[in-house]
Amino acid sequence: MIVIHAGFLAYEMGASRAKNVLASGIKNILAFAFIVPTFFFFGWWIYLAFPGGITVADAAADGLPWAQKMGPNLADNATGIFWGAFALFAATTASIMSGAVIERIRMTGFIILAIFLGSVVWILGASWGWHPSGWLTTEYGFHDVGAAGCVHLIAGAFALGVLINLGPRIGKFNADGTANEIGGHNMPMTVIGLMLIIVGFFGFLGGCIIYVNGGQWTNIYGQPTTLSAFSFNTLMGFCGGLIGAWVKTRDPFWMMSGGLVGIISAAAGLDVWYPPLAFAIGFFGAFMAPIVAKMVEKAGIDDAVAAVAVHGWGGLWGVIACGLFASGYPNINDMPPVSLMGQLIGASVFLALGFGSGFFLSLVLKMFGLLRVPPNSEILGLDKTKVPLAAYPEGLRAMPAE
């Protein structure tokens, strides 16, 4: 699953202009670096603490950083593995935001935002809706086995909130409000990066299945499932997304992004879809994503890698699709079955949680002057002003594409 982060690194550096390549790389690496320890100190505790909503569960004691389970312990071969998987999911949420805000965000503000998103906000959402006894599931039958909602919808909504306060890159919009295309410096690197992210997502989704001793695989809600179902539907959702975006755009950046949208769109119901339905859900999600991206741009928001459309929209659609096509699927232990209403409630909660926290936190950072680099740094390029190293020391002649 770590390969996701090699992918995000390549993706984000490729999508930056040559003058900002290394600054984007540093930012991406630092998000990972700060989330892991903070996820140790309080992220995992939050997950265990809040499945009931805002009251602290007894089980949270196992997630305190001095708890016996939070370290080598010969009687416990599981906690570190779950913690590690969740920490990598946490870093993924931060990487989602990280791409959207490149080329003008201040490092300090970014790190604070990344820590909050990765070690507080999404994991609170996960505690509510991606936990065997999260209240969204116990009370409304919420179903999202592949974390489309708590990872992607929350991260995309959080990014949207941040982007509003951060503002567009200089040169993105003209005086009349029309938008310019700001290309990265290396599309092949971006496209290969996306493919590596997708490689990692197969591990990520495989990591959403839990093997219970006694010989049965289950999803995170304790419902029985199979690896077979995950294999079918991840591949079919991915390819539906690739083709949906290709039909709409013919653009390789959108094709690979669409593949990711397809995986996310199918993620919530990976355990239940008939595979051609997973394909169709992925197709629709990816076909719509460029339209969503255009709407975001029309609203004057500069999302450098379309993270809001890919992850925010993809996650939203994935959660809703589960309500449309898997309504009635039973839960264990007298919990209510899957329903459209339950999915809409879950989606609304995640949307509000992600957007609200991203918006308000970035607003506070803006007030303290920690959100955005000065205009001259942005124009000169962040590499020149912040990084003691050149991306291409022997030069890479930058000239306008013909």
Place this chain on the structure above:
Amino acid sequence: MIVIHAGFLAYEMGASRAKNVLASGIKNILAFAFIVPTFFFFGWWIYLAFPGGITVADAAADGLPWAQKMGPNLADNATGIFWGAFALFAATTASIMSGAVIERIRMTGFIILAIFLGSVVWILGASWGWHPSGWLTTEYGFHDVGAAGCVHLIAGAFALGVLINLGPRIGKFNADGTANEIGGHNMPMTVIGLMLIIVGFFGFLGGCIIYVNGGQWTNIYGQPTTLSAFSFNTLMGFCGGLIGAWVKTRDPFWMMSGGLVGIISAAAGLDVWYPPLAFAIGFFGAFMAPIVAKMVEKAGIDDAVAAVAVHGWGGLWGVIACGLFASGYPNINDMPPVSLMGQLIGASVFLALGFGSGFFLSLVLKMFGLLRVPPNSEILGLDKTKVPLAAYPEGLRAMPAE
């Protein structure tokens, strides 16, 4: 195993000239995208249907797209995983052809060819010779545990058939029939891509071993084997290939390609080789591959990445090597033992199946004008005429190498 496809993507884009980079990437991605659903709808059915040759087996009912096994099913944790692995093998066959035909094939024609190769042709071959009751094995003792024949030989032969009808790139051959070298735009990207393909092949070959409940690993023919054997011989074949190609060429493109040839050469008998023999078989395969490539070129055929030599020759040699050095190895259930004659029969069947179908299908596409882009598109570059995006938006100054 998905990492193979990240590798093919990097490899193929690196091997394209700058004017065709993204078009090559799109083509590669689309092959994957179309094969997965078609492999769901009919590819897997073909595998189950035709082990007897041309009569349909009863077991084929389990592969119909509406069969219970073709979707989430709590009583079946295996089908989706096998289907997924085979679908990825299918996409690999298409990627093999994909590299050979870059920089001048039409997208429509390519997709049709890719679907036929990936979801019909190779899987029919697999049903015959890479199946517990395939007729090549039950009647002739055919042995090819690592799919050198059905994947590589068929894909290489299919590519050869297509290349004949497709014709060389403009500028490849001079009026007097001599050939020019057409380099890609980024050799490091190509070499790293090849390395990623090889990383994935270790997974691919590991995926050729099946764990039978009761504690024994077997190959696809049901013969007992060990992971240990696969580990020894994959590594030794790989390194034999690296060194064989290095001795012959000193060229890093050929070294990495040779490593792949080495793996393919040793693949058919991965379960039986004494490791130094796997090394020698890999060495010989890779030493010969550049010679085969030169012969292909001398015949006026423009194979942009030497797919015919690497995969076609490598697969052929791998299958034959099993007859030369593993003759007499017993099969289970009264099937005849491995023999040189059986291997030659298998190789001939695959060669005819691959070459014949590639040749005739591309001939038909050519008659309908679907095979090749117009000359002016080819000269201008496919990115400019087909892709709404530049590979290097800030420019990457293209100038003749000194």
Place this chain on the structure above:
Amino acid sequence: MIVIHAGFLAYEMGASRAKNVLASGIKNILAFAFIVPTFFFFGWWIYLAFPGGITVADAAADGLPWAQKMGPNLADNATGIFWGAFALFAATTASIMSGAVIERIRMTGFIILAIFLGSVVWILGASWGWHPSGWLTTEYGFHDVGAAGCVHLIAGAFALGVLINLGPRIGKFNADGTANEIGGHNMPMTVIGLMLIIVGFFGFLGGCIIYVNGGQWTNIYGQPTTLSAFSFNTLMGFCGGLIGAWVKTRDPFWMMSGGLVGIISAAAGLDVWYPPLAFAIGFFGAFMAPIVAKMVEKAGIDDAVAAVAVHGWGGLWGVIACGLFASGYPNINDMPPVSLMGQLIGASVFLALGFGSGFFLSLVLKMFGLLRVPPNSEILGLDKTKVPLAAYPEGLRAMPAE
């Protein structure tokens, strides 16, 4: 674990100047190619032979290249897997040295050095201190579960010995002894390569845990441990390293190198650290590494990728840290417990073994004129003089960075 080698390849090519890119790639690939077969013929035998020091153990017979266990053997599913993992570790030691000596070493001399390091020197160290009955452990309680000492310290010390005889690249040092920075040609490629190395290291370290039938995981010394401990401490050590190097340098090359230092620093005691301690050990290791690199440079030694600082220092610190913070940890079977003295003895033995063999072997090669390319090859670039292929056939305009 093979992905480590895709990473080293990208890393080393990115860190080379454009004129030496492919020569660096070839060198890296050849090290791998020659180590695997030599590790089959004598490397594995050395490991089994010398745990007692210099007397040959009876068990060594199982490692002779004609032994039954050294090939497919239905009664043994383990040897090939262990051998394969160790062979990849061996190739890693050579890759560590490989980066340090780029842009001026002769291919013949390099291959000889790589074979000795990978198939003789480090594996002798492993036999002494990374083996269930290695004398360093049985007599001094030496503890190094993640191979920080035998892999990293030995390889870094060996590289140092070689660099002294090899001498600096032309232009590295001025007449007055001050050093110039010689950048690579593609920092993003280098940074992504480092990230792929790290991806692979998670597999590498996972490969240091052994599953014993009966349901208990153990480390290589037979002490019980858990995957959970490895997951916690690998991630925490990695992030401590990233942040330590960032605090010190703000440089993305050093950040990723620092992440690696962090993993190496925490490796010796992966099974015992309280995770925040692993973070701190990684932080300190990575914070110090650039200082060590500067000291190496001040001594007039040109280590192109800081391998001595990253691997040599990281491995040394990792081994010592185990003596400082895990003193008293018990060993099985009446072996002495972990102690600072035992760790210092182990570190000294590895340092002497690595440095001594690297220094003397390279001295001999130098006397025979096999160590360094002629100055005009070095100035023109090794690609032009040694490689029948251009890295960027369409040109990549090389100009001094502004």
